[in-house]
Amino acid sequence: MQSIDPKGSYQFLRRGTKNPFPPDLIFNANNAGKANSNPTDTGEIPFGSGSLCQGSPVGWKWNSLMDTGVDIRINFSKEFFIGAVCLELTDSAGVAFVEVFSLAGGSNNGELTCVGRIDARTGDLIKGEITVPIGVRAATLVVRLQADLKEIIVAKLAVIGAEANEPDIYPTPKSVCYHDGQYPLEALKAIAFSASVSASATADMEFAAGFVQERFRECLGIDLPIVSSPTSPITTSPDTDFKGGFVALTLDESIKPNGYRLHVHAGGVEIAASQRIGLLYAAETLIQLTKKSVLPYCEINDEPRCPVRGIHFGLPPREGLPFMKRLVRYVLIPMRYNTIFLEFAGGMRFDRHPEISAGWVQANRDAKAGIKPRFPHGEIVAGGELLEKYEVRDFVDYCKQFGIEVIPEVQSFGHVQYITYAHPEIAEVAEETAQEKKLDTRLADQPPSTVYHHVYCPLHEKSYEIIYDIIDEIIEVVRPERYVHMGHDEIYYIGLCPRCRDKDHADLYELHVRRMYDYLAKKGLKMMIWCDMLQPTERFKTHPARERLPRDIVLLDFVWYYHLDLDLEDNLLPYGYKIIMGNMYSSHYPRFEQRIAKEGMIGGEVSTWCRCDEYTFAKKGKTFDLIYSAEMFWSETYDSRARQVYNAWIAKLIPRLRDELRGIAKPFHQPVSTKALALPTSSAPRLPVAVAEALKHSPNRLEGRTFDFTNAQRLTTTPIEVPVGENFSKIVFLHATANNAERIARKPLREIGRYIVRYADGSLAEIPVEYAGNICVYTRRYGEPMKNIYYRHHGYIATYWGDPLLQAKTEDGRDVIALGYEWVNPHPEREITCILCQGNDETDADILLLGICGIR
16 A cells, blocks of 8 residues: 555544634643643644644643543545544543544535444443544545543544555555556557577566466457567667567566566556566556556556465365466466465375375265264365376466465474374374363364374384375475475374383474474475474473574464464564464454564465365455455555555455456456346335435445345245346345354354246256355445454455445444345356245344346
8 A cells, every 4th residue: 555645634623513622732842741732733734734743642631521522624635535544542541432424525515424433332431542444435534532521632643545445556566656648558569578598588588478468368358469589678669679569578687586667658568577477467467557448657666575475275176276276377476476385285196105195085085974083184185085196296387387486385293194094103192092172262273183193203213204205205296496394383292102201392393393304405495384383382392492493494483363462473583583474364463564574574374274166265265365465465565554445455356356266257348238136025124224224325336236226125034036037147146134143163154045046947046145155244344354363264254255335334334235246157048037035044144135136
């Protein structure tokens, strides 16, 4: 997010009036912290002047306020999209509530509308830092501070917003400079590059040129040829052989790794980077700039904040490989990711140990049949089945061709049930097996079933023989460039067997780490590991080993979510380690801006810990998390207070991205025909008052979708029949729920109803309506995290299948949201006669069906 320096003014008024109310408590350095009045803080104060803008706290005495309050009126010179209003009160101050009002039409017309509110708990006051989410466009804001016989002293006030609720470029570039003028897309003739004396450089240019060509064809319906020159450098200057009209690609070693330069001017487009992946990032930026059918003249110089911007997932199941390839191409590259951590477990056939592969398959099939407990990581890796080496190599090569680094994760020491199931003789077990304990999963991850042996013995030489063979086979397939991730997390059982029980736990841990480290070093590779075992905050006795391990081991810290008040990296950074934020979930990770700035923090990775397919990623909020986290990893201007702005931006990006992940995307400006499908009359629609009011003031056309709100209603167990009588490629259901349904971690979503499409040939298509998947309660803001730490691994709900088409506010500033669930018709060639819609009585999360739109 780029910093905006808008023109405007602010003024202090008595609550609900136009009467000036200048502060009678002003604090600044000149009077050594004593309170006084400031004659400049009366009337309308231009931005940049007055006590508040000059960084001095301002306030009002309790007996000036009594139990009324003060309005801070902020007038902008034009409309902005307001994400949030952020206040900080001094320690001695407090307010009963904060309200924010908007006046979208400017400061001189219309009435104020409440767009946000924060209340104190009963019998208490709000103190300290206050963030009021907003999410509307406005030119004027009034921030109302309600007093309660206590002084109000404002230390800071910030309005967080953006010029538009849709980004020109996402993630936000480091530097963008727009110039007057535009370049018409039809003037582009070709994609051009100079062949290099280096074969690898030429390969980079050829691939990037082909990528640009494909993206122009996919997104714009434009087919540009590729031309190259064996001698002349390619530019868009009219003084060269190429007389303008080109997208010219060049490699420039002076540009930082993963960075790029993009220049649009009267001669065409110039793209430069020092690496293949930088050229691809630039190409995605260029595509984003084309959404308005012309290219604005501009200069963009961009580079990442974090060197490591990663995603962690297990080997996809065979049927999930096409989806994951699309995820790489249409999410990871546009969102500027550069690293894949690929967990193997037993999901690839091991030629040297067929017994491990056979055991993996059998154990997972027994678990699915209910014969045995769930096999650890079975669903996560290859769907519990086996991929052949050629399939894994093909997938890895596909990822690598974009310039992404693929780092294989080889679970070792802990999480090795895939080995010990076939080799129980090396398992680290006590002579008497301990009873399983059920943990409070709000505070800890449940250890795996003791039916399977979680750890192997670090003093059993056969453990090393096996793990070395596995490492060899994985390295042979992946051919990693620099690193192998060797696991080493959650080693719940250590020092139990006769070999180990008298040994120091830290010594055993260090021994195993060093043997892995040395084995990889012989192959010219370095090592990464999870670092929970090195944290003194955890229950393990291994943390003294942090003082003795090689400092070039890169540590992935994931137990931050058990200690949200602590910066756990501070336990390890002083030793000289490089640290990656492991399981870095944007929904929960605190103080990101401060923590990523520390020396030694080199990036983060978003973990999936689920089966790799579109439905599961959507269910767990992973696609949204990847897009949101991209801004954190890439942009130095990321501001955690701007969540509502980022959520609005992402909501605009997801519909296109969703079609790309489905493989059905069409060029940007291809016309779409829609039709509102009328719902049948209901004698008792029973809509919540807030929803009914929102519909009265809503246009019928929302984001290009047309609806008829006339018979919006609450569904019951008795189905309603919506007549259709046409062919449609998609159906959009605009809906919400009256209440929330439970979202249980790691469990299926709750089905609260069903839509049944009936075709003219008598066939049916059934559409489950699942809470937290394609529908949500009408009071929940889109993209709002599930803040309880219980939801750490799936912190977002209803962010992928549902688009926030209807967004309104109640009279007291609370949100009203309805999602448009876009169902893709698997049989667009068949005429649809009707759609049956019904709820169920298993919860009170009744479906509020507001309208249906058909897309031809």
